[in-house]
Amino acid sequence: MSSENLILIGMPGAGKSTVGVILAKRLGYHFIDTDLLIQAQEGCRLQDIIDRQGLERFRQIEEQVLLGLETQRTVIATGGSVIYSRPGIEAIKRCGRLVYLQVGLAELQSRISDMGERGLVMGAGQSFSDLYAERTPLYAEHADVFVDCTGLNTEQVAARIEKQVLVGQIDRWVDMMTEKKND
Numbered sequence: 424m425s426s427e428n429l430i431l432i433g434m435p436g437a438g439k440s441t442v443g444v445i446l447a448k449r450l451g452y453h454f455i456d457t458d459l460l461i462q463a464q465e466g467c468r469l470q471d472i473i474d475r476q477g478l479e480r481f482r483q484i485e486e487q488v489l490l491g492l493e494t495q496r497t498v499i500a501t502g503g504s505v506i507y508s509r510p511g512i513e514a515i516k517r518c519g520r521l522v523y524l525q526v527g528l529a530e531l532q533s534r535i536s537d538m539g540e541r542g543l544v545m546g547a548g549q550s551f552s553d554l555y556a557e558r559t560p561l562y563a564e565h566a567d568v569f570v571d572c573t574g575l576n577t578e579q580v581a582a583r584i585e586k587q588v589l590v591g592q593i594d595r596w597v598d599m600m601t602e603k604k605n606d
């Protein structure tokens with residue numbers, strides 16, 4: 424495994440925080456969760472920031488935290504809303520590989536029981552399935568690695584990420600060597 428960071432992206436409930444820490448242990452990497460960085464910086468829960476200061480301010484704070492990331496050999500669990508910030512996405516792309524945890528809508532809904540307390544960046548009148556439809560193409564646009572998590576437990580998802588990242592690295596190395604040979 425190289426020294427670059429692995430950044431987990433995907434819908435709320437996809438398992439970025441839960442799987443992230445398991446993956447970090449498997450790889451011997453550090454682990455950070457940008458949601459926890461925001462909470463530590465602001466001294467309150469995400470939902471409190473949204474309730475008191477609004478969605479727009481929450482997004483600004485999240486973007487600023489993404490722009491300030493300086494880590495190596497780290498699994499980074501992001502919030503599901505990072506996808507809305509172009510500068511934020513560019514910043515995390517510079518940090519490492521974006522790993523998209525793909526989970527179907529029904530499975531996500533069954534996992535999320537605390538929708539009103541989770542601090543979701545959701546417009547008034549928007550349903551969770553609207554959010555799913557809006558965001559799915561955005562995650563896919565920016566992902567380097569796509570991980571189908573259907574039917575897998577957290578340990579199995581972590582193992583699948585590790586394998587796919589490794590295969591991706593070998594593929595990139597082979598491409599590089601082939602290009603060199605053809606020069």
Ligand SMILES: Nc1ncnc2c1ncn2[C@@H]1O[C@H](COP(=O)(O)OP(=O)(O)OP(=O)(O)O)[C@@H](O)[C@H]1O
Pocket residue numbers: 433434435436437438439440441442458500501502503504534535541572575576577580
């Ligand atoms: N592969 C899995 N199988 C079953 N349950 C899972 C799986 N991954 C995560 N969960 C459960 O789903 C819930 C949400 O997981 P988690 O908080 O890690 O999601 P998240 O992607 O970090 O969401 P958010 O964007 O809101 O931070 C947790 O209760 C977790 O235990």
Ligand SMILES: O=C(O)C1=C[C@@H](O)[C@@H](O)[C@H](O)C1
Pocket residue numbers: 434435458469470501502503504541542543544545
């Ligand atoms: O997907 C979302 O809209 C969010 C998910 C959380 O992890 C937090 O990042 C935040 O509360 C927004």
Ligand SMILES: [Mg+2]
Pocket residue numbers: 439440441456458500501502
């Ligand atoms: Mg999380």
